[in-house]
Each structure stands twice: as C-alpha cells, then as structure tokens.
Amino acid sequence: MTAQLELLSARDALGPDPIPDLTAADLIVYSSSGGKDSQVGLDETVRLADAAGVRDRIVVLHCDLGVTPRGHTIEWPGTIDLARRQAEHYGLRLEVRRSAKWASLLHRIRDRGQFPNLFNRYCTAIKRDLSRKFITEQVAALGITRRPAQVVLVLGLRAEESRARATKPAMEIDQRASSGRRTITLWYPVLRWSTAEVWERIRASGVPYHWAYDQGMSRLSCSLCVLASAQDLTCAARLRPELAQEYADQEAEMGAPFRRDLSMAEIIQRAKAAA
C-alpha cells in the first residue's frame, strides 16, 4: 500500500489543475530561466497551446542578471544559448532582457550593502520588473485599444521547490501588474509535478538540458543563489571558483555575509575540501 501511494504524484492525488483559456489570450509570455522546471513547463505550455491552436501567441522571455565587475556571468555560462535552443525547438523566438540600471545582480548587491535573503528578495524584483516592462512593450505593439489585452504569463514554478510555492494556486490574476490596459493571468502549468516527472518529460522531449545538472547541481538560475542548499552552493563554488571568490571579496568589503548561516568564505572552504 505504501509503495502504491509513493507512486502517486500530487497531480494524481489532487486531480488536474485549472488551465487558463488560452484561446482568449492575446499574448502568452513564457518566462524561461533555462532550468529543468522552466524547460518542462515550456514543453507543457506548447502542448496545451497546440491543443488550443495558439502556439503562435507564445513568446519566450529570459531575464538575464548580467555580468559582474570582474566579468563573470551571474547565471550559469551557456544559459542564454540553451534557453534559445529550447525555444527554437518549438519554433518560438527568445527575447532576452537585462536591467538598464544594474549591470549585474552583484552591482545591485554592492549598492545595497547586503546580499538578498528570504525576506528581502530584491534580486527577484529585478526579474519581475523586467518581465512587466517586457509585457508593457508587447501589449503596446498589439495595438488593442477598446479592451484590456489578455496576457498569460507562464512560469515553471513547482510546489516541491519551496513552502511558498506549495500554497500557490496553478493560476491567478496578477492584480498588481494588471491595469485598464491589460489583464495578466499568472499560470504555473507544472506546479504539482514531481522531480521524477520533470526528468521523465525532459528525456521524452529530446530537448537539451543544462550541463550544470550533470555536474551535480539540483537547481539552476543564479550560480550562487542565496536560497540554494549548502550542497548546491558547495558544488557551484567548485564549478565557478572565480565567481565565488568575487562574491567572497564582496562580502568582506561590505562586512555582511552571503547568508547569515553561511558565508561565501565558508562555502569556498567546503568546495576546496570536497575537491
């Protein structure tokens, strides 16, 4: 009995999540990080958009967090190229956006004088602002004037990844970002997928995935994420020692640790010990 229960995914147990009416969408923006959840979310979005006959309304967006003062990408090397190949696999175009104000997340951290944390995620606000600005541009280009444009913003979030995500509905109106000109529906098509289901679909799709997974990372996005597990951070510091050193020098300069419970200097020590 226990074994049978373990084989049930959250989707099996809870039933299908609601899906927005894609035929009513003027625009479907898929927010891609290039990571595994994002990749499988795109595959599922395309499948459901095809069923509705609206694949041509999808545009894939990647919000890049830039290059540090010493010339290292905040995100994993190869991520933008991979996100482009993933989009092109479905015949979709990839748009890349970066902050006009901050050359990189590390520039923003230096200005702020502390690293982001769970309760002050100003790092994700950079991406959120880029995505809203992108939607504003795209809606203006649609030229819809007599009614609010209907926009579906799709993200490959999964409930397993955090407690906050576990309580999210699979779709909701983004009231803050909606206006008289646009209604934005947030949609998380793989919210209740398990990690096993994600990898199963990736293998079945034949779409390339990021090299960092085969090097030991369990999650992607920023190479050195303040919310990552100590194991992933140690792995990332081993794979990207120069970026880790730049973060360590930044924490020394600010006198504020990367994380209250774990400094970057300590992460580097762990990475060296594990090598």
Ligand code: SF4
């Ligand atoms: S991956 Fe981590 S550090 Fe990067 S923007 Fe997201 S929460 Fe912030």
